[in-house]
Amino acid sequence: MMLRSLSSDFLKIRRKGIWFLIFLAPIGLVAMQALNFGLRLDYLKGQYAGHLWEGLIDNVADFVPIALYLGVTLVSSLVANVEHQTSSWKQLLALPISRTAVFSAKFTLCFLLLTVSCLLLPIGTALLGLALGFGTDIPVETLVKVGFLPFLGALPLLALQLWLSLTFRNQSLPVSLGVALALISPFASQLSEFFPLNWPRFSYEGPHAEWFIGAGVVTGFLIMFMGLMHFNRKDVD
Amino acid sequence: MSEMIIQTEDLSKKYKGRYAVDHLNLEIAKGDIYGFLGPNGAGKTTTIRMLLGLIQPSEGSIRIFGRDLRKEKLEILRRIGSLVEYPSYYGHLNAIDNLEAIRRILGTPKSRIDEVLEIVSLSGEARRPVKGYSLGMKQRLGIAASLLGSPDLLILDEPTNGLDPAGIHEIRELIKSMPSQYGITVLVSSHLLGEVEQMANRVGIIREGRMVFQDTIHNLKLQASHDMELVVSEPDSALWLARDMGASGTLKEGTLVFPGMKDPQVALLVKRLVENGHDIYRVEQNKKSLEDIFMQVIGEGSRP
Numbered sequence: 001m002m003l004r005s006l007s008s009d010f011l012k013i014r015r016k017g018i019w020f021l022i023f024l025a026p027i028g029l030v031a032m033q034a035l036n037f038g039l040r041l042d043y044l045k046g047q048y049a050g051h052l053w054e055g056l057i058d059n060v061a062d063f064v065p066i067a068l069y070l071g072v073t074l075v076s077s078l079v080a081n082v083e084h085q086t087s088s089w090k091q092l093l094a095l096p097i098s099r100t101a102v103f104s105a106k107f108t109l110c111f112l113l114l115t116v117s118c119l120l121l122p123i124g125t126a127l128l129g130l131a132l133g134f135g136t137d138i139p140v141e142t143l144v145k146v147g148f149l150p151f152l153g154a155l156p157l158l159a160l161q162l163w164l165s166l167t168f169r170n171q172s173l174p175v176s177l178g179v180a181l182a183l184i185s186p187f188a189s190q191l192s193e194f195f196p197l198n199w200p201r202f203s204y205e206g207p208h209a210e211w212f213i214g215a216g217v218v219t220g221f222l223i224m225f226m227g228l229m230h231f232n233r234k235d236v237d
Numbered sequence: 238m239s240e241m242i243i244q245t246e247d248l249s250k251k252y253k254g255r256y257a258v259d260h261l262n263l264e265i266a267k268g269d270i271y272g273f274l275g276p277n278g279a280g281k282t283t284t285i286r287m288l289l290g291l292i293q294p295s296e297g298s299i300r301i302f303g304r305d306l307r308k309e310k311l312e313i314l315r316r317i318g319s320l321v322e323y324p325s326y327y328g329h330l331n332a333i334d335n336l337e338a339i340r341r342i343l344g345t346p347k348s349r350i351d352e353v354l355e356i357v358s359l360s361g362e363a364r365r366p367v368k369g370y371s372l373g374m375k376q377r378l379g380i381a382a383s384l385l386g387s388p389d390l391l392i393l394d395e396p397t398n399g400l401d402p403a404g405i406h407e408i409r410e411l412i413k414s415m416p417s418q419y420g421i422t423v424l425v426s427s428h429l430l431g432e433v434e435q436m437a438n439r440v441g442i443i444r445e446g447r448m449v450f451q452d453t454i455h456n457l458k459l460q461a462s463h464d465m466e467l468v469v470s471e472p473d474s475a476l477w478l479a480r481d482m483g484a485s486g487t488l489k490e491g492t493l494v495f496p497g498m499k500d501p502q503v504a505l506l507v508k509r510l511v512e513n514g515h516d517i518y519r520v521e522q523n524k525k526s527l528e529d530i531f532m533q534v535i536g537e538g539s540r541p
Contacts, residue, residue: 008342011330094314095343
């Protein structure tokens with residue numbers, strides 16, 4: 001039943017600009033580094049001599065958490081807004097489908113869309129590295145890690161943002177909150193690594209990334225479960 | 238009594254201590270076109286949302302197709318098509334994609350989309366984005382969506398709201414054809430009796446969340462009290478004569494008006510008047526329009 005709802009959701013997000021956003025984010029990050037390395041290639045090559053690929057990936061990684069926060073916020077809001085816009089909730093939820101299926105389908109949709117972004121980022125980074133002449137000795141494992149591990153650390157925010165976006169018809173609250181969190185996230189690195197906004201960063205780097213990956217996945221599912229409980233019970237106007 | 242499709246028992250919904258729907262007992266039989274009437278804010282939409290499981294009742298129970306809505310919600314919803322207030326649609330998609338989005342959830346065959354578009358005569362416009370549709374077309378698309386799952390029960394909330402006369406006529410004809418052509422029972426809400434009268438066979442009238450009348454349209458008309466008007470040569474003394482025999486009337490511009498007078502009483506009064514030498518010029522019944530009946534029923538309901 002969830003798959004049926006999911007297939008319906010994929011149809012509904014057509015021509016809504018969501019796919020554009022999904023492609024824009026990773027391409028934008030890679031383009032930024034293309035500019036960075038393009039402008040001062042000789043200097044950076046000197047800096048990262050002997051580990052050119054790692055230097056490039058580290059530069060990309062610095063911007064992954066903030067991009068994830070923005071992406072999670074916007075994708076959740078856009079997905080929820082498809083139903084809010086013409087108050088389709090009453091039509092959708094009067095269909096013979098459980099609310100659990102509807103909610104899980106929305107979550108899965110957001111997860112899959114963001115996974116596409118996370119897949120495009122390593123591919124784009126690899127292409128940039130090749131274009132800059134860093135050689136064909138591509139560190140595939142590190143690339144895949146930079147694409148996906150921060151995402152796992154950001155799952156709690158995805159669950160929270162989707163919950164808020166589905167609950168409030170007016171999207172200004174969830175979007176403001178998400179953007180605010182994204183903007184303060186770089187400064188959160190001053191705080192303890194256990195501060196939730198730091199989880200995406202430390203899921204990728206640091207001595208015990210697995211702690212933060214685990215925390216992200218577990219907390220993400222806990223929040224999703226709470227959102228689901230609430231969604232199952234609430235009255236639909 | 239024929240098979241009950243919808244039956245509610247003491248169905249209530251409380252918002253902040255105030256009853257929006259107050260111990261409502263709906264009874265809708267198979268094959269009915271049931272007109273659900275009441276002024277704006279009487280609780281019609283709240284009731285309908287409860288019937289569709291969109292909001293939880295505070296008290297009472299709902300049985301649809303003889304099953305408990307709380308326990309077998311999905312099985313029941315599978316057999317219901319609904320349109321709640323203004324139409325829901327995905328404006329950026331065309332009519333076919335709108336229906337496809339619903340069809341994927343229902344799992345009905347693809348051919349059903351063409352069939353329902355045909356029923357609401359939207360086949361010609363099916364490939365345009367829905368945001369460019371007129372309100373009437375959007376409403377028809379909503380009805381097409383509600384028919385997609387080949388339902389046994391159609392629940393339509395104010396389906397003609399905001400439509401022009403031609404649109405209202407079209408929707409009305411469509412609704413009227415449902416029981417005969419497709420064997421579908423229909424619950425249609427409205428705040429206009431005149432509109433429901435032309436399609437419904439049974440009506441339920443609610444006011445402030447309470448049911449004040451539930452019966453056939455025919456009985457509704459019978460229930461209405463008619464005024465009997467008499468024009469006689471000497472109205473003043475005729476009025477005294479009538480009061481003597483227990484008929485309380487009033488004198489209005491030379492016309493005697495007796496509200497709700499029954500036939501035997503009329504006959505007796507006329508006889509007495511003739512015996513007492515009055516000239517009777519006219520005896521007529523002042524037929525109330527349906528709208529008057531509606532106001533009368535609603536007015537009665539407001540008394541404590």
